[in-house]
Amino acid sequence: MVDVRSNWRVALLVVLVLGSLGALFVPGAGPVVGSAPAENATAGGGPTNLQYGLQLSGGTRVRAPVVGLTAENVTLPSDAGERSTIATTIADDLDNVSSADVRLRLADSAGGEDTVEVFANVTPSQFRSALGAAGLDAESATVRDGVTAATRDEIVETLSNKVNSLGFSGAQVSVQSTVGGDAHYIVVEVPNADLSEVRDLVSSRGQVAVLAYHPANASAQTNDTVLTNEDIRRVSDARMQQGSFGSVPVVPITLTEEGGASFAEAMQRYGYTSSAGISNCQYPNGTPGDEYCLITTRDSEVVGTYGMGETLASSIERGDFQTTNSFVLQTNSMSEARQIAIDLRAGALPASLDIESGDVYQIDASLAERFKPLSFLTGLIAALAVSLVVYFRYGRAKIAAPMLVTALSEVVILLGFSSLAGLSLNLSHIAGFIAVIGTGVDDLVIIADEVTTEQVSSDRVFQSRFRKAFWIIGGAAATTIVAMSPLAVLSLGDLRGFAIVTILGVLVGVLLTRPAYGDILRYLLTDDN
């Protein structure tokens, strides 16, 4: 009869192994941590609940810093109007910078301080002088590379929205920071996507605007922005709409109340609703001084030009427009219309990513899918080789068999853990699993040799020998954990996963499986001997 109380470690091991097998194979027993990895389950597929990273499933990863500078130690006015004047002044002082590229943030209740960010390629000294031009204390301000955490979070959110609305499943967007926090990278991982797709996605800001292209005087035209992303409350799907010049691609939108009011006011002020303004657009061939066009732009590129419709003009004049606030953005092509709908829904990226200073990894799905079984097979063959060595060395099934079962159960527990934690497995993790088998068997050899040097006569003798063996194992485990821990915190690519798997494996081993092996050996060697 096996006494459960003195064999609780073995019992716990069995429970954990069964639990891990459940987590691995029972359909639907997927990750319990977080919601983002859950979407990854579709990318994993296969007979297990394991999820695979890019290396084993195919796709593209882009990792890049955000373009921008941040000024800290500045004091901003509490009045929103004054702040927007400051932003405009800073933008005007810098070349190729629009006011959308300048962001002023007030210290929030959670602490922090006032900051000014500029999302463009400008030098710190240029930025500093622009701050001075805007009436801020440029002397005491500290200007650093990079953007604020709030901006990074916004970028992550916007990019996640974008990849999801493009229909890529299992995509992950996150921030990776170096130790000490002196550099931050945005990491975009999209399974089954090509490099160019992901590049387009992260390098375009997706700023949509409607410009009024109207006469400045009798012989010249001028541009004024009348709508931006911020003025839009709801976006419908892009579709073809019958207009006076045939069917055109459009994106129907609903403006916010303020957006609608200011748009209507601008249209009236520029004369679009007058008889001269209605349907008077031949852009770009019209006569300067007599053109009333609305221009849809995306990242400052013209994607649609159209004139003021008669219905809309009269609706604005009557004041009906200001209650419905519905507007129709026109574009030149259906693909542009779809793109704009996505941009409007996901929001504009506050800043773009500097791909040139980051890194890119892409792997074809067919190769990655081939790596998946092959890498597991490699691990299995390595485990088999270990078994053969152990078998030849001991020649006693009583010692060798439980040794292998224990070492393999460590891997099963780790796999179960990865499945529950939603860890995306890459080649480095598989290398980690193989390393765990290696260190595991090492320790089991120590235990086996220690307790079998002479005939084990009693439980007490066994215990004292086991404790001696454990001193060595503990020491060896401590060195492995210490040796691996720098990798677990440094952001050195995929090595983090490898280090975490190895450390976890050693911990599971020392705390659970290796003592359990001791219990099994004791049962086999002392019982009825």
Add this chain to the structure above:
Amino acid sequence: MPSFDVPEVDYTRYSNRQLAGVPLAVLALALLVLAAWYVLNGTPVSLGLEFTGGTELTIHATSAQAASQDAVRQAFSTPVSAVRSIPSRPDTYVATFGSGADASTLQSQARSAGYEVVSTTSTSATFGAQSQRFALLGLLGSFVGMAIIVFVLFRTAVPSGAVVLSAFGDIVIPVALMNVFGIQLSLGTVAALLMLIGYSVDSDILLTNHVLRRSGSFYESVDRAMKTGVTMTVTSLVAMAVMAVVAYAFGIELLTSIGLVLVFGLATDLMNTYMLNLSLLRWYKFEGVSR
């Protein structure tokens, strides 16, 4: 039942000087290789793309005339810094470019020249420089951490120093061997070196523990420690050798290089533990303690 035994070595036949001489000479040779490498190439190890920055394209030729290294060179307008073929995957080539090349442009050039782009890795020079710093920091950090643990475990200078010295050799000699065998330092091989730091001290700890803390004569303790320790190291060595060979056959380069570096390291560890560490321990046990 089949079984093999760890052979017993008659250490009384060799002096400490003889025993320590071999591993120390190998260590000196390894340091010499690294120094020569540094003088010739500016770095003690050849750095892989992840550390230098650059772009690497793995491409598969879809036509017979594209299936040569010369054809690969012709396909790109950017100068190719190196082309190699992957033996286990027919018609597949790896083309490497210096930093500054644009990955998307290279991809489209490869496609229009009749290649399938199987995988792309591109690292900017700044990113690479940062990884270099982190890798160095990581290696130093884990080595120092390991040394501290060893000193805490044994609390005596000579035995602890012997373990640390032998671990140092376990890292340096494989790095020199990497240069000799043309393996570049990549993230994977850095991981392997870190793993070596953890792996290689196991047998040293075992040996030192048996000699210092167990009853019995020095040679009895050594015999027992060797029996266990050699089994341990040989098991790991076999596992890693098999992993390297199998991964090579499957064309999984990361696992191949991790496996190879560990094979180098574990083989070095056998020599360092049972020649260098052992002779230092024997000196400490018979002469050092009485001083």
